[in-house]
Amino acid sequence: MKKCSNAQHPHCTHWVMPGNQACEGGHAQADSSSYALLSAMRTTRSGLPVTTLGDVHTGPAAPSTTTPIAPVAPVSPNGYARPLQRAQAERPQLHISGFDPRAAGGRQTLKMELRGMPEASAPQLALAVQSELIPHGAARQQFVRAVGGDWRPVFVEFSSRDREHGQYQISIEVLSQHAGQAPRKWVCTFVILVPRLDATLTEIHRIFLSTHKNVRVMADDASIARVSASGGDSLDIDVTARNAGIAHLDLNAPAGKVDLGFSTIAWDEDLIEIDMPAAGAVHPHASCAASLVNAAPEAGAQRQIRLFAVEECVFGRFELVDPEAHALLTHYSADGQDTNGLTRRLSGRHAIIRRAGAGFEIEDVSRYGILLDGVWPGKHKPTALRLGMRIELTASIKGVAVLQVSAIMPHGVILHRIDQGASAECYYVLAPDTHPGFPVKTFAAAPHAAALPLLFHGAGGFWHLDQLTGKETALAPTVSLEKLSRVPRHSRFASDAYPEHWIIRTAGGDVSEAYRASSGHAYHAQTA
Incomplete structure:
Protein backbone atom coordinates (compact mmCIF):
# COMPACT_ATOMS: atom_id res chain seq x y z
CA MET A 1 0.00 0.00 0.00
CA LYS A 2 0.98 3.63 -0.51
CA LYS A 3 -0.47 6.98 0.51
CA CYS A 4 -2.65 9.16 -1.68
CA SER A 5 -0.68 10.84 -4.49
CA ASN A 6 -3.45 13.04 -5.92
CA ALA A 7 -1.89 16.39 -6.82
CA GLN A 8 -5.07 18.26 -5.92
CA HIS A 9 -5.02 16.86 -2.37
CA PRO A 10 -1.37 16.97 -1.26
CA HIS A 11 -2.26 16.66 2.42
CA CYS A 12 -4.50 13.60 2.11
CA THR A 13 -3.33 10.81 4.45
CA HIS A 14 -5.59 7.99 3.18
CA TRP A 15 -3.98 4.78 1.95
CA VAL A 16 -4.37 3.36 -1.55
CA MET A 17 -4.94 -0.38 -1.72
CA PRO A 18 -2.87 -2.25 -4.33
CA GLY A 19 -4.58 -2.11 -7.72
CA ASN A 20 -7.09 0.58 -6.72
CA GLN A 21 -7.47 3.71 -8.85
CA ALA A 22 -8.57 5.88 -5.89
CA CYS A 23 -7.64 6.27 -2.24
CA GLU A 24 -10.04 5.65 0.63
CA GLY A 25 -11.03 9.32 0.46
CA GLY A 26 -12.17 8.96 -3.16
CA HIS A 27 -9.26 10.87 -4.74
CA ALA A 28 -8.23 9.55 -8.15
CA GLN A 29 -4.69 8.22 -8.39
CA ALA A 30 -2.23 8.50 -11.24
CA ASP A 31 1.25 7.32 -11.97
CA SER A 32 3.41 9.40 -9.62
CA SER A 33 6.70 8.71 -11.37
CA SER A 34 8.75 11.66 -12.59
CA TYR A 35 8.30 10.40 -16.16
CA ALA A 36 4.50 10.59 -15.88
CA LEU A 37 4.57 14.02 -14.24
CA LEU A 38 6.79 15.43 -16.98
CA SER A 39 4.66 13.80 -19.67
CA ALA A 40 1.49 15.34 -18.20
CA MET A 41 2.98 18.81 -18.49
CA ARG A 42 4.33 18.28 -22.02
CA THR A 43 1.08 17.24 -23.66
CA THR A 44 -2.00 19.22 -24.61
CA ARG A 45 -4.15 16.81 -26.50
CA SER A 46 -5.13 13.20 -26.23
CA GLY A 47 -2.73 10.82 -27.94
CA LEU A 48 0.04 13.33 -28.66
CA PRO A 49 3.54 11.82 -28.55
CA VAL A 50 5.62 12.63 -25.51
CA THR A 51 9.41 12.68 -25.42
CA THR A 52 11.38 10.59 -23.02
CA LEU A 53 13.38 12.21 -20.24
CA GLY A 54 16.52 11.96 -22.30
CA ASP A 55 15.27 14.30 -25.00
CA VAL A 56 15.75 18.05 -24.83
CA HIS A 57 13.78 20.32 -27.19
CA THR A 58 15.00 23.68 -28.38
CA GLY A 59 12.58 23.97 -31.27
CA PRO A 60 9.87 22.10 -33.16
CA ALA A 61 12.15 19.19 -34.05
CA ALA A 62 10.55 15.74 -33.84
CA PRO A 63 11.42 13.66 -30.76
CA SER A 64 13.47 10.52 -31.11
CA THR A 65 11.40 8.34 -28.79
CA THR A 66 7.69 8.65 -28.20
CA THR A 67 5.18 7.13 -25.83
CA PRO A 68 1.40 7.74 -26.02
CA ILE A 69 -0.32 8.75 -22.81
CA ALA A 70 -3.90 9.42 -21.73
CA PRO A 71 -5.17 12.98 -21.57
CA VAL A 72 -4.88 14.73 -18.23
CA ALA A 73 -7.85 17.08 -18.66
CA PRO A 74 -10.88 17.44 -20.93
CA VAL A 75 -10.22 19.34 -24.13
CA SER A 76 -12.22 22.48 -24.80
CA PRO A 77 -13.77 23.20 -28.20
CA ASN A 78 -10.98 25.64 -29.11
CA GLY A 79 -8.36 22.89 -28.83
CA TYR A 80 -6.82 23.99 -25.55
CA ALA A 81 -7.25 21.93 -22.45
CA ARG A 82 -9.70 23.27 -19.90
CA PRO A 83 -8.28 24.55 -16.63
CA LEU A 84 -7.34 21.57 -14.50
CA GLN A 85 -9.21 22.80 -11.44
CA ARG A 86 -12.31 23.66 -13.46
CA ALA A 87 -12.29 20.29 -15.22
CA GLN A 88 -12.10 18.41 -11.93
CA ALA A 89 -14.59 20.60 -10.05
CA ASP A 275 -31.97 25.96 1.70
CA MET A 276 -31.87 24.24 -1.68
CA PRO A 277 -35.41 24.18 -3.10
CA ALA A 278 -36.82 20.81 -4.02
CA ALA A 279 -37.80 20.19 -7.61
CA GLY A 280 -41.20 21.68 -8.26
CA ALA A 281 -41.41 23.09 -4.73
CA VAL A 282 -44.41 25.33 -4.09
CA HIS A 283 -45.63 27.32 -1.15
CA PRO A 284 -47.73 25.15 1.21
CA HIS A 285 -50.48 27.76 1.24
CA ALA A 286 -50.57 29.82 -1.95
CA SER A 287 -52.27 33.18 -1.67
CA CYS A 288 -52.00 36.72 -3.02
CA ALA A 289 -53.95 38.29 -0.14
CA ALA A 290 -53.85 37.38 3.55
CA SER A 291 -53.67 38.94 7.00
CA LEU A 292 -52.15 38.62 10.45
CA VAL A 293 -54.90 38.81 13.06
CA ASN A 294 -53.97 39.94 16.57
CA ALA A 295 -56.46 38.67 19.12
CA ALA A 296 -55.20 41.02 21.86
CA PRO A 297 -53.36 43.98 20.35
CA GLU A 298 -51.24 46.07 22.67
CA ALA A 299 -51.25 49.85 22.70
CA GLY A 300 -50.25 51.21 19.30
CA ALA A 301 -50.64 47.83 17.57
CA GLN A 302 -53.17 46.97 14.88
CA ARG A 303 -55.73 44.23 15.08
CA GLN A 304 -55.37 43.42 11.38
CA ILE A 305 -52.18 43.51 9.32
CA ARG A 306 -53.49 43.11 5.80
CA LEU A 307 -51.14 41.62 3.18
CA PHE A 308 -51.40 42.08 -0.58
CA ALA A 309 -49.07 40.77 -3.32
CA VAL A 310 -50.31 41.96 -6.70
CA GLU A 311 -48.75 43.91 -9.55
CA GLU A 312 -51.20 46.78 -9.00
CA CYS A 313 -52.85 47.04 -5.61
CA VAL A 314 -56.18 48.89 -5.83
CA PHE A 315 -57.47 50.83 -2.80
CA GLY A 316 -61.18 51.49 -2.86
CA ARG A 317 -64.54 51.48 -1.10
CA PHE A 318 -65.56 48.54 1.08
CA GLU A 319 -68.33 46.45 -0.48
CA LEU A 320 -69.74 43.17 0.81
CA VAL A 321 -70.60 41.97 -2.68
CA ASP A 322 -68.58 42.47 -5.87
CA PRO A 323 -65.85 44.75 -4.50
CA GLU A 324 -63.72 46.46 -7.12
CA ALA A 325 -60.56 46.87 -5.01
CA HIS A 326 -58.05 44.72 -3.15
CA ALA A 327 -57.69 46.96 -0.08
CA LEU A 328 -61.23 47.81 1.06
CA LEU A 329 -61.42 51.07 3.00
CA THR A 330 -64.10 52.22 5.39
CA HIS A 331 -64.51 55.40 7.40
CA TYR A 332 -63.73 55.23 11.12
CA SER A 333 -65.27 57.72 13.53
CA ALA A 334 -65.05 58.06 17.29
CA ASP A 335 -67.92 55.55 17.47
CA GLY A 336 -66.05 52.92 15.41
CA GLN A 337 -66.28 51.59 11.87
CA ASP A 338 -68.98 52.97 9.59
CA THR A 339 -69.50 51.03 6.36
CA ASN A 340 -72.00 53.61 5.10
CA GLY A 341 -72.05 57.36 5.65
CA LEU A 342 -68.75 58.92 4.64
CA THR A 343 -67.52 55.57 3.32
CA ARG A 344 -69.76 56.18 0.31
CA ARG A 345 -67.52 59.13 -0.58
CA LEU A 346 -64.82 56.62 -1.56
CA SER A 347 -64.76 55.32 -5.12
CA GLY A 348 -64.89 51.61 -5.80
CA ARG A 349 -61.46 52.04 -7.41
CA HIS A 350 -59.94 55.06 -5.71
CA ALA A 351 -56.13 54.77 -5.96
CA ILE A 352 -53.56 52.32 -7.33
CA ILE A 353 -50.17 51.54 -5.79
CA ARG A 354 -47.67 49.80 -8.04
CA ARG A 355 -43.95 49.21 -8.34
CA ALA A 356 -42.07 51.74 -10.47
CA GLY A 357 -38.34 51.40 -11.05
CA ALA A 358 -36.53 51.16 -7.73
CA GLY A 359 -39.53 52.37 -5.73
CA PHE A 360 -43.32 52.54 -5.67
CA GLU A 361 -45.87 55.05 -6.93
CA ILE A 362 -49.53 55.94 -6.38
CA GLU A 363 -52.08 57.00 -9.00
CA ASP A 364 -55.45 58.67 -8.50
CA VAL A 365 -58.20 56.88 -10.48
CA SER A 366 -61.22 58.11 -8.47
CA ARG A 367 -64.12 60.53 -8.84
CA TYR A 368 -63.35 62.29 -5.58
CA GLY A 369 -59.57 62.67 -5.79
CA ILE A 370 -56.74 62.16 -3.32
CA LEU A 371 -54.41 64.54 -1.51
CA LEU A 372 -50.70 63.78 -1.17
CA ASP A 373 -49.29 65.90 1.64
CA GLY A 374 -52.24 68.23 1.12
CA VAL A 375 -51.81 68.58 -2.65
CA TRP A 376 -53.92 66.96 -5.37
CA PRO A 377 -51.49 65.30 -7.83
CA GLY A 378 -54.04 65.18 -10.63
CA LYS A 379 -55.97 62.26 -12.00
CA HIS A 380 -54.03 59.50 -13.76
CA LYS A 381 -50.71 61.13 -12.85
CA PRO A 382 -48.55 58.61 -10.95
CA THR A 383 -46.53 60.07 -8.06
CA ALA A 384 -43.60 58.40 -6.33
CA LEU A 385 -44.19 57.40 -2.73
CA ARG A 386 -41.80 58.63 -0.07
CA LEU A 387 -41.43 57.89 3.61
CA GLY A 388 -43.90 59.85 5.73
CA MET A 389 -46.14 60.83 2.81
CA ARG A 390 -49.71 61.56 3.94
CA ILE A 391 -52.41 60.11 1.68
CA GLU A 392 -55.93 61.48 2.12
CA LEU A 393 -58.94 59.88 0.49
CA THR A 394 -60.86 61.96 -0.60
CA ALA A 395 -59.85 65.45 -1.72
CA SER A 396 -63.33 66.93 -1.30
CA ILE A 397 -64.06 65.82 2.28
CA LYS A 398 -61.45 65.69 5.04
CA GLY A 399 -60.91 62.67 7.24
CA VAL A 400 -62.75 59.98 5.31
CA ALA A 401 -59.65 57.76 5.21
CA VAL A 402 -56.11 58.95 5.89
CA LEU A 403 -53.00 56.77 5.34
CA GLN A 404 -49.30 57.39 5.84
CA VAL A 405 -46.32 55.70 4.15
CA SER A 406 -44.47 54.21 7.14
CA ALA A 407 -41.87 52.08 5.32
CA ILE A 408 -40.44 51.76 1.83
CA MET A 409 -38.75 48.38 1.45
CA PRO A 410 -36.86 46.95 -1.53
CA HIS A 411 -39.83 44.71 -2.27
CA GLY A 412 -42.84 46.61 -0.94
CA VAL A 413 -44.33 49.39 1.15
CA ILE A 414 -46.11 49.56 4.51
CA LEU A 415 -49.03 51.93 5.06
CA HIS A 416 -50.54 52.86 8.42
CA ARG A 417 -53.84 54.57 9.04
CA ILE A 418 -53.47 57.85 10.95
CA ASP A 419 -57.15 58.48 11.44
CA GLN A 420 -59.64 56.95 13.86
CA GLY A 421 -58.87 53.54 12.35
CA ALA A 422 -55.19 53.60 13.34
CA SER A 423 -55.61 50.70 15.76
CA ALA A 424 -57.79 48.70 13.39
CA GLU A 425 -55.53 47.95 10.42
CA CYS A 426 -52.35 48.59 8.47
CA TYR A 427 -51.30 47.41 5.04
CA TYR A 428 -48.38 45.57 3.41
CA VAL A 429 -48.27 46.10 -0.37
CA LEU A 430 -45.65 43.63 -1.67
CA ALA A 431 -44.28 42.92 -5.12
CA PRO A 432 -45.35 39.35 -6.00
CA ASP A 433 -42.66 36.65 -6.05
CA THR A 434 -39.94 39.08 -4.99
CA HIS A 435 -37.30 38.28 -2.37
CA PRO A 436 -35.77 41.20 -0.42
CA GLY A 437 -32.37 39.48 -0.37
CA PHE A 438 -30.20 38.61 2.59
CA PRO A 439 -28.58 40.35 4.34
CA VAL A 440 -31.45 42.76 3.88
CA LYS A 441 -30.42 46.19 2.62
CA THR A 442 -31.17 49.05 4.96
CA PHE A 443 -34.48 50.73 4.11
CA ALA A 444 -36.35 53.75 5.38
CA ALA A 445 -39.01 52.99 8.00
CA ALA A 446 -40.86 54.82 10.76
CA PRO A 447 -40.39 53.37 14.27
CA HIS A 448 -43.83 51.72 14.40
CA ALA A 449 -43.19 50.08 11.00
CA ALA A 450 -39.64 49.00 11.86
CA ALA A 451 -41.08 47.01 14.76
CA LEU A 452 -43.21 44.92 12.38
CA PRO A 453 -42.04 41.59 10.92
CA LEU A 454 -40.25 41.46 7.56
CA LEU A 455 -42.58 39.65 5.16
CA PHE A 456 -42.29 38.90 1.45
CA HIS A 457 -44.10 36.97 -1.26
CA GLY A 458 -42.54 34.05 -3.11
CA ALA A 459 -43.46 30.73 -4.75
CA GLY A 460 -47.09 31.85 -4.69
CA GLY A 461 -47.40 32.55 -0.96
CA PHE A 462 -46.29 34.74 1.94
CA TRP A 463 -43.08 34.21 3.92
CA HIS A 464 -41.54 35.51 7.12
CA LEU A 465 -37.83 36.41 6.97
CA ASP A 466 -35.69 36.59 10.11
CA GLN A 467 -33.39 39.55 9.55
CA LEU A 468 -30.70 38.17 11.90
CA THR A 469 -30.45 34.54 10.79
CA GLY A 470 -31.97 34.69 7.31
CA LYS A 471 -34.39 31.86 8.16
CA GLU A 472 -37.47 31.84 5.94
CA THR A 473 -40.79 30.50 7.23
CA ALA A 474 -43.77 29.85 4.99
CA LEU A 475 -46.92 31.40 6.44
CA ALA A 476 -50.04 29.26 6.59
CA PRO A 477 -53.04 28.93 8.95
CA THR A 478 -51.44 25.85 10.53
CA VAL A 479 -48.09 27.54 11.25
CA SER A 480 -47.41 28.82 14.78
CA LEU A 481 -46.22 32.42 14.78
CA GLU A 482 -45.08 32.54 18.41
CA LYS A 483 -41.35 32.12 17.72
CA LEU A 484 -41.15 34.32 14.63
CA SER A 485 -39.25 37.56 15.12
CA ARG A 486 -41.26 40.79 15.47
CA VAL A 487 -44.62 39.05 15.08
CA PRO A 488 -46.96 40.45 17.75
CA ARG A 489 -48.13 38.06 20.42
CA HIS A 490 -51.54 36.42 20.12
CA SER A 491 -51.31 36.61 16.32
CA ARG A 492 -52.50 34.06 13.79
CA PHE A 493 -52.25 33.87 10.01
CA ALA A 494 -55.49 34.09 8.04
CA SER A 495 -55.64 33.11 4.39
CA ASP A 496 -57.79 36.12 3.57
CA ALA A 497 -57.20 39.85 3.79
CA TYR A 498 -60.62 40.31 5.44
CA PRO A 499 -61.30 37.19 7.51
CA GLU A 500 -63.97 39.01 9.49
CA HIS A 501 -66.17 38.89 6.36
CA TRP A 502 -65.77 35.25 5.41
CA ILE A 503 -69.42 34.48 6.11
CA ILE A 504 -71.82 36.84 4.38
CA ARG A 505 -75.45 35.98 4.95
CA THR A 506 -78.20 36.91 2.55
CA ALA A 507 -81.91 37.34 3.33
CA GLY A 508 -82.47 33.67 2.52
CA GLY A 509 -79.90 32.49 5.05
CA ASP A 510 -77.44 31.16 2.45
CA VAL A 511 -73.76 32.01 2.27
CA SER A 512 -72.78 34.40 -0.50
CA GLU A 513 -69.47 33.74 -2.26
CA ALA A 514 -69.66 36.71 -4.60
CA TYR A 515 -67.25 38.77 -2.51
CA ARG A 516 -64.74 35.98 -2.28
CA ALA A 517 -64.79 35.10 -5.97
CA SER A 518 -64.55 38.71 -7.10
CA SER A 519 -61.50 39.32 -4.91
CA GLY A 520 -59.60 36.60 -6.69
CA HIS A 521 -58.72 34.73 -3.48
CA ALA A 522 -59.42 31.22 -2.27
CA TYR A 523 -62.05 31.08 0.42
CA HIS A 524 -63.90 28.30 2.15
CA ALA A 525 -67.67 28.73 2.23
CA GLN A 526 -69.42 27.95 5.46
CA THR A 527 -73.08 27.38 6.15
CA ALA A 528 -75.14 28.04 9.20
Missing part, protein backbone atom coordinates in the same frame (compact mmCIF):
# COMPACT_ATOMS: atom_id res chain seq x y z
CA GLU A 90 -17.74 18.51 -9.77
CA ARG A 91 -19.35 20.93 -7.33
CA PRO A 92 -19.43 24.72 -6.86
CA GLN A 93 -16.12 26.12 -5.66
CA LEU A 94 -14.72 29.52 -4.87
CA HIS A 95 -11.16 29.95 -6.11
CA ILE A 96 -9.32 32.46 -3.92
CA SER A 97 -5.99 33.91 -5.02
CA GLY A 98 -3.74 36.87 -4.37
CA PHE A 99 -3.23 36.22 -0.65
CA ASP A 100 0.23 37.11 0.68
CA PRO A 101 0.66 36.23 4.38
CA ARG A 102 3.90 38.18 4.44
CA ALA A 103 2.10 41.50 4.00
CA ALA A 104 1.44 41.81 7.71
CA GLY A 105 -0.10 45.10 8.76
CA GLY A 106 -0.89 46.24 5.23
CA ARG A 107 -3.65 46.26 2.65
CA GLN A 108 -4.36 43.15 0.63
CA THR A 109 -6.72 42.26 -2.20
CA LEU A 110 -8.27 38.84 -2.61
CA LYS A 111 -9.35 37.71 -6.06
CA MET A 112 -12.40 35.42 -5.97
CA GLU A 113 -13.55 33.30 -8.90
CA LEU A 114 -16.57 31.00 -9.20
CA ARG A 115 -16.16 27.50 -10.60
CA GLY A 116 -18.61 24.67 -11.12
CA MET A 117 -21.76 26.76 -10.61
CA PRO A 118 -25.02 25.33 -12.02
CA GLU A 119 -25.91 26.52 -15.50
CA ALA A 120 -29.39 27.45 -14.25
CA SER A 121 -28.01 30.12 -11.93
CA ALA A 122 -29.12 33.72 -12.29
CA PRO A 123 -27.05 35.89 -14.67
CA GLN A 124 -25.91 37.90 -11.64
CA LEU A 125 -25.09 36.40 -8.25
CA ALA A 126 -24.98 38.51 -5.10
CA LEU A 127 -21.83 38.09 -3.01
CA ALA A 128 -21.92 38.95 0.70
CA VAL A 129 -18.62 38.95 2.62
CA GLN A 130 -18.35 39.23 6.40
CA SER A 131 -15.11 39.50 8.40
CA GLU A 132 -13.49 41.60 11.10
CA LEU A 133 -10.77 42.48 8.59
CA ILE A 134 -13.17 44.13 6.12
CA PRO A 135 -14.15 47.78 6.66
CA HIS A 136 -17.47 48.02 8.51
CA GLY A 137 -17.39 44.23 8.92
CA ALA A 138 -19.17 43.42 5.66
CA ALA A 139 -19.08 44.02 1.93
CA ARG A 140 -21.44 43.27 -0.95
CA GLN A 141 -20.51 42.69 -4.58
CA GLN A 142 -21.86 40.81 -7.60
CA PHE A 143 -20.61 38.01 -9.80
CA VAL A 144 -21.60 38.73 -13.41
CA ARG A 145 -21.70 36.04 -16.09
CA ALA A 146 -19.68 36.80 -19.21
CA VAL A 147 -20.84 36.08 -22.75
CA GLY A 148 -18.79 32.86 -22.83
CA GLY A 149 -20.54 31.54 -19.72
CA ASP A 150 -17.67 32.13 -17.28
CA TRP A 151 -18.05 34.32 -14.21
CA ARG A 152 -16.10 37.53 -13.98
CA PRO A 153 -13.93 37.57 -10.83
CA VAL A 154 -14.50 40.01 -7.99
CA PHE A 155 -11.89 41.62 -5.77
CA VAL A 156 -12.27 42.12 -2.02
CA GLU A 157 -9.92 44.42 -0.15
CA PHE A 158 -9.03 44.11 3.52
CA SER A 159 -6.36 45.37 5.88
CA SER A 160 -4.64 43.79 8.88
CA ARG A 161 -3.34 47.10 10.18
CA ASP A 162 -3.58 47.35 13.98
CA ARG A 163 -5.01 43.83 14.12
CA GLU A 164 -3.86 41.28 16.65
CA HIS A 165 -1.96 38.42 15.03
CA GLY A 166 -3.84 35.17 14.56
CA GLN A 167 -6.47 33.62 12.31
CA TYR A 168 -9.52 35.57 11.13
CA GLN A 169 -12.62 34.05 9.57
CA ILE A 170 -14.07 35.32 6.32
CA SER A 171 -17.64 34.18 5.68
CA ILE A 172 -18.89 34.08 2.10
CA GLU A 173 -22.48 33.88 0.90
CA VAL A 174 -23.48 33.60 -2.77
CA LEU A 175 -27.16 34.20 -3.57
CA SER A 176 -28.91 33.43 -6.86
CA GLN A 177 -32.16 35.32 -7.43
CA HIS A 178 -33.94 35.60 -10.74
CA ALA A 179 -37.52 36.11 -11.86
CA GLY A 180 -39.30 32.80 -12.27
CA GLN A 181 -36.68 30.86 -10.29
CA ALA A 182 -36.58 29.84 -6.67
CA PRO A 183 -33.73 31.58 -4.79
CA ARG A 184 -30.62 29.49 -4.09
CA LYS A 185 -27.85 30.15 -1.62
CA TRP A 186 -24.27 28.87 -1.22
CA VAL A 187 -21.96 29.55 1.72
CA CYS A 188 -18.38 28.89 2.74
CA THR A 189 -16.02 30.04 5.48
CA PHE A 190 -12.24 30.20 5.29
CA VAL A 191 -9.44 31.50 7.48
CA ILE A 192 -6.93 34.27 6.79
CA LEU A 193 -3.69 34.31 8.76
CA VAL A 194 -2.47 37.62 10.18
CA PRO A 195 1.08 36.86 11.36
CA ARG A 196 3.11 38.67 13.96
CA LEU A 197 5.11 41.57 12.65
CA ASP A 198 8.32 39.83 13.74
CA ALA A 199 7.33 36.37 12.43
CA THR A 200 9.79 34.65 10.14
CA LEU A 201 8.74 33.51 6.69
CA THR A 202 9.32 29.93 7.72
CA GLU A 203 6.79 30.27 10.54
CA ILE A 204 4.29 31.99 8.28
CA HIS A 205 4.43 29.28 5.63
CA ARG A 206 4.30 26.48 8.16
CA ILE A 207 1.14 27.90 9.74
CA PHE A 208 -0.45 28.55 6.37
CA LEU A 209 0.19 25.05 5.07
CA SER A 210 -1.23 23.54 8.24
CA THR A 211 -4.55 25.41 7.92
CA HIS A 212 -5.22 25.38 4.15
CA LYS A 213 -5.87 22.26 2.13
CA ASN A 214 -6.04 21.56 -1.58
CA VAL A 215 -2.90 23.64 -2.18
CA ARG A 216 -0.51 22.09 -4.65
CA VAL A 217 2.84 22.98 -3.12
CA MET A 218 6.36 21.71 -3.55
CA ALA A 219 8.18 23.19 -0.57
CA ASP A 220 11.92 23.14 -0.01
CA ASP A 221 13.51 24.99 2.87
CA ALA A 222 10.30 26.86 3.77
CA SER A 223 9.68 27.84 0.15
CA ILE A 224 6.64 27.32 -2.05
CA ALA A 225 6.77 26.48 -5.75
CA ARG A 226 3.56 25.89 -7.66
CA VAL A 227 3.13 24.77 -11.26
CA SER A 228 -0.21 24.52 -13.06
CA ALA A 229 0.21 23.41 -16.66
CA SER A 230 -2.04 21.92 -19.32
CA GLY A 231 -0.98 23.57 -22.56
CA GLY A 232 1.93 23.99 -24.96
CA ASP A 233 3.35 21.61 -27.56
CA SER A 234 6.72 21.38 -25.84
CA LEU A 235 7.53 22.42 -22.31
CA ASP A 236 10.90 22.67 -20.64
CA ILE A 237 10.20 24.04 -17.19
CA ASP A 238 12.54 24.84 -14.35
CA VAL A 239 10.79 26.47 -11.41
CA THR A 240 12.80 27.26 -8.31
CA ALA A 241 11.80 28.80 -5.00
CA ARG A 242 14.55 29.31 -2.46
CA ASN A 243 14.97 31.06 0.86
CA ALA A 244 11.31 31.06 1.82
CA GLY A 245 10.19 32.42 -1.55
CA ILE A 246 6.98 31.73 -3.43
CA ALA A 247 6.97 30.92 -7.14
CA HIS A 248 3.74 30.57 -9.13
CA LEU A 249 3.76 29.56 -12.79
CA ASP A 250 0.45 29.16 -14.64
CA LEU A 251 0.62 27.87 -18.23
CA ASN A 252 -3.12 27.41 -18.50
CA ALA A 253 -3.44 30.15 -21.14
CA PRO A 254 -3.54 30.23 -24.97
CA ALA A 255 -0.27 29.85 -26.81
CA GLY A 256 1.94 32.89 -26.64
CA LYS A 257 0.47 34.12 -23.35
CA VAL A 258 1.78 33.10 -19.94
CA ASP A 259 0.39 34.31 -16.63
CA LEU A 260 3.01 34.64 -13.90
CA GLY A 261 2.21 35.44 -10.29
CA PHE A 262 4.66 35.94 -7.46
CA SER A 263 4.48 36.22 -3.69
CA THR A 264 0.88 35.07 -3.42
CA ILE A 265 -0.95 31.87 -2.52
CA ALA A 266 -4.20 30.48 -3.97
CA TRP A 267 -6.62 27.76 -2.93
CA ASP A 268 -10.15 26.45 -3.50
CA GLU A 269 -13.06 26.49 -1.06
CA ASP A 270 -16.13 24.30 -1.55
CA LEU A 271 -19.40 26.22 -1.72
CA ILE A 272 -22.10 24.44 0.29
CA GLU A 273 -25.66 25.01 -0.88
CA ILE A 274 -28.19 25.65 1.88
